[in-house]
Amino acid sequence: MTSDLLIRNARPLGGEPVDLLIRGGRFSAAAGAAPAETIDAAGCIALPGLVEAHTHLDKTLIGMDWFENRIGPTRNERILADRKAKRERDMNAHRQSARQVLQTLHYGVLHIRSHVDVDTEIGLANIEGVLETRAALRDLVDVQVVAFPQSGMLPRDGTFDLMDAAMAAGADIVGGIDPATIERDPVRHLDAIFALADKYAKPVDIHLHEPGDLGAFCLDLIVERTRALALQGRVMVSHAYCLGMLEPARQRTLIEALAAERISVMTVGSPAAPALPLRLMRECGLIVASGSDGIQGTWEPWGNGDMLERAKYLAQRNGMTNDADLAETARICTFGGAEGLGLAGYGLAEGDFGDLVLVPARTLAEAVALTPQRRTVIRRGRILVREGVPAQASIFDPG
Amino acid sequence: MTSDLLIRNARPLGGEPVDLLIRGGRFSAAAGAAPAETIDAAGCIALPGLVEAHTHLDKTLIGMDWFENRIGPTRNERILADRKAKRERDMNAHRQSARQVLQTLHYGVLHIRSHVDVDTEIGLANIEGVLETRAALRDLVDVQVVAFPQSGMLPRDGTFDLMDAAMAAGADIVGGIDPATIERDPVRHLDAIFALADKYAKPVDIHLHEPGDLGAFCLDLIVERTRALALQGRVMVSHAYCLGMLEPARQRTLIEALAAERISVMTVGSPAAPALPLRLMRECGLIVASGSDGIQGTWEPWGNGDMLERAKYLAQRNGMTNDADLAETARICTFGGAEGLGLAGYGLAEGDFGDLVLVPARTLAEAVALTPQRRTVIRRGRILVREGVPAQASIFDPG
Numbered sequence: 001m002t003s004d005l006l007i008r009n010a011r012p013l014g015g016e017p018v019d020l021l022i023r024g025g026r027f028s029a030a031a032g033a034a035p036a037e038t039i040d041a042a043g044c045i046a047l048p049g050l051v052e053a054h055t056h057l058d059k060t061l062i063g064m065d066w067f068e069n070r071i072g073p074t075r076n077e078r079i080l081a082d083r084k085a086k087r088e089r090d091m092n093a094h095r096q097s098a099r100q101v102l103q104t105l106h107y108g109v110l111h112i113r114s115h116v117d118v119d120t121e122i123g124l125a126n127i128e129g130v131l132e133t134r135a136a137l138r139d140l141v142d143v144q145v146v147a148f149p150q151s152g153m154l155p156r157d158g159t160f161d162l163m164d165a166a167m168a169a170g171a172d173i174v175g176g177i178d179p180a181t182i183e184r185d186p187v188r189h190l191d192a193i194f195a196l197a198d199k200y201a202k203p204v205d206i207h208l209h210e211p212g213d214l215g216a217f218c219l220d221l222i223v224e225r226t227r228a229l230a231l232q233g234r235v236m237v238s239h240a241y242c243l244g245m246l247e248p249a250r251q252r253t254l255i256e257a258l259a260a261e262r263i264s265v266m267t268v269g270s271p272a273a274p275a276l277p278l279r280l281m282r283e284c285g286l287i288v289a290s291g292s293d294g295i296q297g298t299w300e301p302w303g304n305g306d307m308l309e310r311a312k313y314l315a316q317r318n319g320m321t322n323d324a325d326l327a328e329t330a331r332i333c334t335f336g337g338a339e340g341l342g343l344a345g346y347g348l349a350e351g352d353f354g355d356l357v358l359v360p361a362r363t364l365a366e367a368v369a370l371t372p373q374r375r376t377v378i379r380r381g382r383i384l385v386r387e388g389v390p391a392q393a394s395i396f397d398p399g
Numbered sequence: 400m401t402s403d404l405l406i407r408n409a410r411p412l413g414g415e416p417v418d419l420l421i422r423g424g425r426f427s428a429a430a431g432a433a434p435a436e437t438i439d440a441a442g443c444i445a446l447p448g449l450v451e452a453h454t455h456l457d458k459t460l461i462g463m464d465w466f467e468n469r470i471g472p473t474r475n476e477r478i479l480a481d482r483k484a485k486r487e488r489d490m491n492a493h494r495q496s497a498r499q500v501l502q503t504l505h506y507g508v509l510h511i512r513s514h515v516d517v518d519t520e521i522g523l524a525n526i527e528g529v530l531e532t533r534a535a536l537r538d539l540v541d542v543q544v545v546a547f548p549q550s551g552m553l554p555r556d557g558t559f560d561l562m563d564a565a566m567a568a569g570a571d572i573v574g575g576i577d578p579a580t581i582e583r584d585p586v587r588h589l590d591a592i593f594a595l596a597d598k599y600a601k602p603v604d605i606h607l608h609e610p611g612d613l614g615a616f617c618l619d620l621i622v623e624r625t626r627a628l629a630l631q632g633r634v635m636v637s638h639a640y641c642l643g644m645l646e647p648a649r650q651r652t653l654i655e656a657l658a659a660e661r662i663s664v665m666t667v668g669s670p671a672a673p674a675l676p677l678r679l680m681r682e683c684g685l686i687v688a689s690g691s692d693g694i695q696g697t698w699e700p701w702g703n704g705d706m707l708e709r710a711k712y713l714a715q716r717n718g719m720t721n722d723a724d725l726a727e728t729a730r731i732c733t734f735g736g737a738e739g740l741g742l743a744g745y746g747l748a749e750g751d752f753g754d755l756v757l758v759p760a761r762t763l764a765e766a767v768a769l770t771p772q773r774r775t776v777i778r779r780g781r782i783l784v785r786e787g788v789p790a791q792a793s794i795f796d797p798g
Contacts, residue, residue, distance in 0.1 A: 066761040066762050066764075068764075069721040070723070271670035271712070271715040272674070275671070296768070296769070300720050301768035301769075302711055304769075316669070316671060316701070317670040319472065319671035321699050322468040363465050365468070365700060369700035369701040370701065
């Protein structure tokens, strides 16, 4: 579903004003006949679609009764509470994932990678629900589904077979989880998920919360397997807190090793977790993406999924306040995410897909710092949201 | 300027729905004759006015040209850039402070403590400008003015005399700044500002960024002087990062010493600064307030001054996600701030001033997590903002 559209007076990435032409769903330089529709961007900043590189679409409680959170602080308590909530509440994965995708579309999020739980209680129900959303909303937003063993894979018999079944059912990416502290056997866990990725010729995305040297050891193992299976550009490590906890020499060596294998790192910039060294990571050429993690779920009550606000969180966590740094965090939430997710045709150049967000701000830094809400969202030349309001109400009715 | 008002179906602090009557500017239990006006709160949560315990009203650039920030990361670089901007830009302190006060009134911020620069370049101009705003907006918001030696007092001859003149001109509080790293003489700095507070019978508020044991030493000196001058309940320490950097025994001893002298601590919950131990501070009975610090200025480009959003930042920085913890951070941004600022008649009980904010949320935790914007703001029984919209446009025209 594409439209021809001329966007006048837009400022790509905050630069000088230009006209952007979309024909046949892609940016085009050829003027030719006037397009059917023209809009005036009035000097708004044009960004390619925002990239949500890490969320949990099956976990959000958007639109449901308030969940009173009385959960203790450990990761295990939270995993248990999360499983209990799935049992006791009507957390229909299709409905909930569609709600989040449509909510974040208002902000201009056009690409989403979602981890989706696979476990011996829920089976493939959540995978199927999110795959249904992926299909239903495919003309609006790209969704990548990671088969994610949230409750552990090795310690829970049958989970690996379910992961295999999830990949066969259409999941896009093989997920992993803390190979040491949850899985208790780093080599066996990583060998298993890399083998699955190899079997289905799919990428890998590993939740790695392991701290300090333990996390660094797991990263070494991930680097070795990426090299051995020639999976350069196909492996993402999510969180990787350990990168913010090492002494400088080890930190740099490890970041260089990740960059050499084109392994990307996703960081949320959580205020309560170690800050990753964003400047050093950039200097070393590491691909950095970002995400909201779960929003409005049992894990955390907040979050709106706005990836411009996420760029602000990244800057705040790193004590970055100057304009160049804020432009860099905006880059992470657009081009960085696109590279980490392996998106083709991403950007504002001729030939790229005609997807963009118009943000009313004077500079890219202001867009990050103040996250203006009256955005216009365009996909393949089709206007989905006009100055914060759905272009057609029906778009936002997942039916 | 007060009105009689009956507010039906409001939920104080998220509790059961009640009717709240305001007569003669205060909450009243007596029903008597029907009041002139009645509104239906429709189950909104009622909070007393939000308390901004630490901002810099003279530093905001709201409504001005975008400031391209190219400043280095040290505090000294930022102080120099800040002074330069004051020289080179038309940062009229009255106009800018009024803009911020009126912006945050939309969120329900009814009490503000602002540090205001006093230095040998700006002289008393900023103090006079913010005092003018305090007077012009006194029927809308309470503003406390701290005479603040941002550029240093001891190292810059003449600053102390300007501080004295600022107090004589009507400033409410004597401000201090890093007694060691900026002032280079902790005892002489603290003796000087405590003497000034004693001379004018005014409270003290000290910016204390000093790290670890150095900060702890300065806190010891502050405790000694508070005790000697019987200033219990009249001293606030802002930031106090050192409290988040000490080994546990020293940390607890120091917090207990502060609590014993009723010295309050203001923390912003900055994602890039050490997290203060909020749970321990509460357990020890320490008065904790919070603030936005500067918003949209040369120091930091972001910030909206919403103290409910600030409660979310406090929770996020401390890794707090459960409902009870979020209610506690909401308390810090209301009752904690009121206690730290020494506000009389604060609260929702009979006899308290008839000030409140109605927030459309199911629970107090939801109000913090999602910071709903369509709030109703009432002061002394007078409706200033109705569901996010100014009740009369003229209120928000500072003239």
